[in-house]
Amino acid sequence: MELDQLKKIWQQEPSVTKEDQQLLQLLRKRSNNPIARMKRNLLFELIAIVALYGATIVYYAYAFHGTMSEVSWFMVVIALSFLLYYYMKNRLLNKMECVACQVKSNLQRQVNTLEKYVKFYLIAGTALAPITIIFFGWLFYIKFPAKTNSIFYLSGNYAWWQTTLAWLVFFIVFTVPVYYVNKWYVKRLYGRHIQKLKELLNEMDEA
Amino acid sequence: MQSNEQQQEFVQLLNQHQALIHKVCNLYGHGHTDREDLFQEIVVQLWKAYPKFRGESKFSTWLYRIALNTAISGLRKRKNHIASFEPENIPTDIQDEVYNAEKEVQLDQLYNAIRQLSEIEKALVMLYLEDKSYDEMEEILGINQNNLRVKMNRVKEKIRKLIKSE
Numbered sequence: 001m002e003l004d005q006l007k008k009i010w011q012q013e014p015s016v017t018k019e020d021q022q023l024l025q026l027l028r029k030r031s032n033n034p035i036a037r038m039k040r041n042l043l044f045e046l047i048a049i050v051a052l053y054g055a056t057i058v059y060y061a062y063a064f065h066g067t068m069s070e071v072s073w074f075m076v077v078i079a080l081s082f083l084l085y086y087y088m089k090n091r092l093l094n095k096m097e098c099v100a101c102q103v104k105s106n107l108q109r110q111v112n113t114l115e116k117y118v119k120f121y122l123i124a125g126t127a128l129a130p131i132t133i134i135f136f137g138w139l140f141y142i143k144f145p146a147k148t149n150s151i152f153y154l155s156g157n158y159a160w161w162q163t164t165l166a167w168l169v170f171f172i173v174f175t176v177p178v179y180y181v182n183k184w185y186v187k188r189l190y191g192r193h194i195q196k197l198k199e200l201l202n203e204m205d206e207a
Numbered sequence: 208m209q210s211n212e213q214q215q216e217f218v219q220l221l222n223q224h225q226a227l228i229h230k231v232c233n234l235y236g237h238g239h240t241d242r243e244d245l246f247q248e249i250v251v252q253l254w255k256a257y258p259k260f261r262g263e264s265k266f267s268t269w270l271y272r273i274a275l276n277t278a279i280s281g282l283r284k285r286k287n288h289i290a291s292f293e294p295e296n297i298p299t300d301i302q303d304e305v306y307n308a309e310k311e312v313q314l315d316q317l318y319n320a321i322r323q324l325s326e327i328e329k330a331l332v333m334l335y336l337e338d339k340s341y342d343e344m345e346e347i348l349g350i351n352q353n354n355l356r357v358k359m360n361r362v363k364e365k366i367r368k369l370i371k372s373e
Contacts, residue, residue: 003366006313027218100256100259204350
């Protein structure tokens with residue numbers, strides 16, 4: 001059977017058509033594409049963070065007669081950083097697709113933005129580990145000065161390089177696993193998606 | 208929020224090109240539910256993009272871009288079965304004599320062959336079957352014409368072989 005003949009059959013194919021009312025109803029539906037879902041997830045994440053951090057901030061501000069209010073301030077700083085993180089992620093998601101663009105440029109745009117998104121996710125998620133360590137180290141130092149003759153604090157007992165080395169080891173021990181867990185997680189979330197998009201682009205490029 | 212007038216205007220345009228969206232869904236959807244979901248997603252995306260449609264390209268070109276972008280990069284979960292064209296889904300009132308059983312079988316073979324192609328090849332075959340020029344194909348897909356011609360020859364050959372093997 002010739003392709004030209006099939007072309008004619010294809011063009012004459014009858015189609016199930018939807019009524020105007022059905023189409024109008026569809027216009028009120030929300031998008032379910034991956035980017036729309038990522039946007040919704042980000043919004044849920046924001047709501048959860050605001051609720052969780054808000055409660056923790058209030059709790060530590062008043063509990064223990066306010067002696068642990070530093071934790072509240074730390075949480076305020078982290079929550080503000082999260083707002084910046086939310087803003088940047090949302091901006092990347094808005095840039096991620098252009099459905100009315102040519103298929104190839106839309107794919108290219110998605111790959112580039114998604115890679116930036118994953119990188120940002122990875123850096124921000126990993127940076128939280130050393131920041132938390134520094135804060136709690138400092139908190140321990142000011143709350144329990146009597147016990148600060150450990151290697152982690154500058155005192156006459158240890159040389160500066162020993163303290164620095166101890167902190168470095170401590171950072172590495174906590175940050176490296178966090179980095180790999182994050183890396184595994186983002187790969188699980190977006191790895192296959194990015195790979196698939198790249199394969200499509202390669203296919204479009206190859207002659 | 209678009210006005211009622213805009214909604215009506217959009218639905219009218221959609222009606223004129225509805226068959227085209229159904230064809231994209233038949234090629235990229237896996238089973239009835241998936242095809243319905245894809246149809247809905249394409250309509251939602253078209254509606255969202257409609258206020259920015261300035262008529263710089265033909266409405267059908269714009270529609271093809273959105274439909275193919277949604278179908279290709281939406282990356283819906285794939286099911287490991289090759290769904291066949293389901294002529295029983297065509298309402299009996301439009302299964303007229305002109306469109307006879309033999310044609311249905313041929314169309315079924317064609318759909319089965321196309322479904323074995325990659326996402327990009329499916330788009331190429333669809334544009335070929337819709338008699339689009341290379342200019343239009345380039346405008347929709349963003350692949351340069353030399354590359355398109357090479358790919359098109361290859362994919363046509365592939366389709367012929369797949370149909371023969373059916």
